[in-house]
Amino acid sequence: QKKVLRVGYNPDHLPYSYFNTRGNLVGLDVELIHRLAVRLQVKLEFVPYKNDTVIKQLESKEIDLAIGGLIITPERLLRAGFTHPYQTATLAVVLADHRREEIVNWDDPQIPTGLKLGVAYNDLAIAARRQLPHVEIVVIDSLSSFFKDNSQQLDGLIIAAEDGSAWSVLYPEHTVVVPQPIVQRPVGIAVRSQDLTLLRFLDRWLDFERMDGSLDRLRSFWVEGGGIKKQSPRWCLFRDVFHWLP
Template identity: 70%
Template sequence: LTVIATGKLFVVLPQVAEKCEQLLREEDESTFGISETTSGILVPLAYPFPHLGKVLAFVFVSFGAWYVGRELTPGQTAVMAATGTLSSFASPLITIPYLLDQYQLPQDLFALFVLPGFLTTRLADVVGVMHLMTLTLIVTQVLQKRLRIRWVSLIVATCALLVCLGVTGAASRWYLASTTPKYDLDERLLRIEIPSPHEDVFVYRSRDKITNRPPPQSSTLDRIKTDKVLRVGYHPDHLPYSFFNLQQQLVGLDVELMHRLAMRLQVRLEFIPYAYDTVIEQLEAGEIDLAVGGLILNPERLLRAGFTQPYQTATMAVVLPDHRRGEFDTWDDPHMPLDLQLGVIYEDLVVAARRNLPHIDIVQIDSIKSFFSKDLDNLDGLIIAAEEGPFGT
């Protein structure tokens, strides 16, 4: 009860030693002085070493592998147990992240280990008390050459333990099999809708069905006022700025912004798709009045089109396996491997990446989806805006 209340095994060491002395006195009064001295020495000596409570905490690594849909082989489990035992001299708050990296498991799992820590650490300390008392009593009896094995009691206790473990294991397997977690964050993202959308909206899925109109003879704003139509160019697959949800509705940050603009102007809103290599031509031809979708501001585009003041400044980052995150702490890390291959989606970024990272092989790819395809397993990471990365992964 004391260790549960305090959450510190160190606090109850005097009580553990006292209880061991009491049990030894009850066993044999003739060895009282020796037993008292031995217990008082053994308990502090055994305390720094890993106890079963700490070792059992590493079962979380196996749980984490199951949780993300992986399975540790028996060999990996054995190595994990051995590594965990040796690393138990340190705090689990240090060793658990290390083991997650060793088995290439997401570091986000560590939050699942920390959240119930108030309860699990206290249960681990209870097991630690039992471990210390058992170890002290056995070693004391061995030193006094008074250790006796009661085979009948040992066999009965072992059988009962095996039965309990079997029942617990079977129940755990049944429960885990029936509650396999399902990843649905992508579906939840694709259920996003525009709150309070503009009523007069039409979305073109292809440029073939667009009604042609003559090139602009006046300012864009004057034409919008005259025609009562706002034509907005969009990219159909640029999360989180413009994309189609599960209901095939065009949504996204920039799309919602255009809904609000059309409502303020009280005009019809039309969305027309564009490609990065045709967007400027579409603007010049008057096919669209403006373009949205996280377009990058560069000198080539500035020569032919105007840009509003940026409402967001993107931070470039690298999408890569979680266990390799330490390799890309900074762009100018001298210890960065020289044989890296990084993917880039936008042509503008390809030029900038090759200029700033000359020692890295930069490969242009079609989309963030293609980065996760099996055909591009050779890529070590993907350079992308940090604001886009979470939506694409």
Template identity: 20%
Template sequence: MKTLVLATAALALSTGFAMADAHGKTIRMGTEGAYPPYNFLNDAGEVDGFEREVGDELCARAELTCEWVTNEWDSIIPNLTSGNYDTIIAGMSITDEREEVIDFTQNYFPPAASAYAAKSADADVMGGVVAAQTSTIQAGHVAESGATLLEFATYDETVAAVNNGEADAVFADKDALVPTVEESGGEMVFVGDDVPLGGGIGLGLRESDTELKAKFDAAIQSMKDDGSLNKLIIKWFGEDANTF
């Protein structure tokens, strides 16, 4: 799951945005909309994917009115703390670093692996050029691995860098890479072993929104208890996906 380096710049609130709470006001669900199958924009331009289905079900169980908004990954935490939306539901790993700034619900997706993909199984992922999305846990791992890190703003750009020869390999969530590799027609393959990173995915919230956190925690737990969360994980990530 992606983990971003915390940004410190303050962002201005747009005039019409109000800080929502758990007392009947609309809750704005912030996501990236560019990281399938977790979240993406469908042909109608609407947020879709695993997290859309999970988020809608959580809102229904918590008896909340929720709206979906998209935000670029590298400013997704500052826009939460500024009040532009009320949750982050965007494939975000729960980390100690991030918990210094925002709060998290319990995880709604278990810890999963990251992986390398390249045009050749012999690609040098330890000493070559490896592409990763900027401000992610994967980018941090590459920077410490001895490889040359090539960062891009979006996941799609990291894959394009491999295809056009800028990078020897891409390092990302394996769940995101699986469909990319499968749809490449043999042009891309996995390289080496999976790399376990992160501690599962949770909803990010402002530290002050304790009541909202409690509502979502209860809703997530109910989905775990009745098996509906595992069903959605399998639907979007396949029978071999990690489940609860």
């Protein structure tokens, strides 16, 4: 009987881990961890987490590791182990397309006063408040809440550019702006701080995935959407391959 690897995932972090319109859990990290399961010959058990509970779920041994575009922060490193980064999160702002010129530089004194920006993750909120000290930053429940109803009447959304590019395809009236200078944060897989053997293995395994081109192929498919050819005039990458659209 195969051993079970309990994997924590964020159910609403497109393009890393999310449910498509068919109800399947998919994404860059989900496909990556399925590759790990084949290598280890283990069965995967997926357990959802929220950003403010993921470390507790690791510590309580509810999950063995956590995926889903997790940003590595000094605060998290005090309580959990992280692999070497396999991806970066580039700090960006999603704005209505006609407002894209409002935030070009993080330290621009011409940024409109009274601007109200949402952010779904506390780790990004910390970085956002550091870059935009005069802007009101509001932590929201989920990224989808901004795009679907924006009940808090936000002017925009602080987000990783890699995430925002996917959302802007679903909601093309929005655009992703990467203000200068570029600010990036590392993304990794989290494990319990005492699981050093697992951590070392994951680092070496990610080296293999990187060196044989697998990580680049996953990134191209899930983040950049590249390498996919149209098959018919009615064919749509984001509907027929990613299943983001109904």
